[in-house]
Amino acid sequence: MITVWGEGRGFRVVWMLEEMGLPYRLRDVDLLKGVENDTAFLAINPAGFIPALQDGDMVMVESIAIIEYLAARYGPTPLAMGPGDPGFGAYLQYLHMGEAGLAGPTYISTVSRMMAPEGEKDNWGARLGMTVFESRLGLVTRQLESAPYMAGDRFTAADISVTYALQFAERTAGYTLTGAARDYVARTTAREGYARAMDGCPATKAWVASLAAEA
Incomplete structure (x- = not known):
């Protein structure tokens, strides 16, 4: 199961997952309460920013890179374009x-x-x-x-x-x-x-x- 850690820019990731019809779970990360207290999240992303994506052993922490990963890993999808597309x-x-x-x-x-x-x-x-x-x-x-x-x-x-x-x-x-x-x-x-x-x-x-x- 794909896990998305945190909302914020994680909304982009969730939207991509919904458009692709991929199952996922969202794990809340409350930065305002102090991410230093969220040891489980810091084990995923020691830099302490959101979002993060956990897909098996794969962990990624940049929202645009995550979107590209999802399209490539779970595509093909009309949400992505390749070199042969005019756009x-x-x-x-x-x-x-x-x-x-x-x-x-x-x-x-x-x-x-x-x-x-x-x-x-x-x-x-x-x-x-x-x-x-x-x-x-x-x-x-x-x-x-x-x-x-x-x-x-x-x-x-x-x-x-x-x-x-x-x-x-x-x-x-x-x-x-x-x-x-x-x-x-x-x-x-x-x-x-x-x-x-x-x-x-x-x-x-x-x-x-x-x-x-x-x-």
Whole structure:
């Protein structure tokens, strides 16, 4: 049985698993309570960040690499593209941009503004993070001018990656998506696989509900 350790970016992994119809179990990891007390998790990932994937003796701790692993190990799947697909380059680019260019910079900005000492919250790094996010978002919206999804006409794992990042910016940085980006997220999150992933991630679902209640 595949085990996913932690939600957060683990939501990407759960969504991929749901779309592929693969059985899994989710093991909660509460970083706010102090991961140093979760010895079972630290035995899986001594670095103490989430998510982690345990598949037999295989352990992985990077969400995009995990998505690629699942597609390769348990495919073939229409969620992945190969060199023979016309959208292969775009698929790879946006699969990785979802973390490297979008969610990663947003995370730095968000934790700075939420957790840094007073006087350091709106620092240079926090501002740069959102500048990087917005520049990469421009590439996403340009892609949406020619196709409904990141790699063309069909939904792929690249859309799981990018959708998570765009929602992360909305939910943590208060970024307002507009136009094509807003419509894109509405389209990708209308999928049954997304709904099942939300049901499978109770902490994420409760957090999103609390944000909606505060709005």
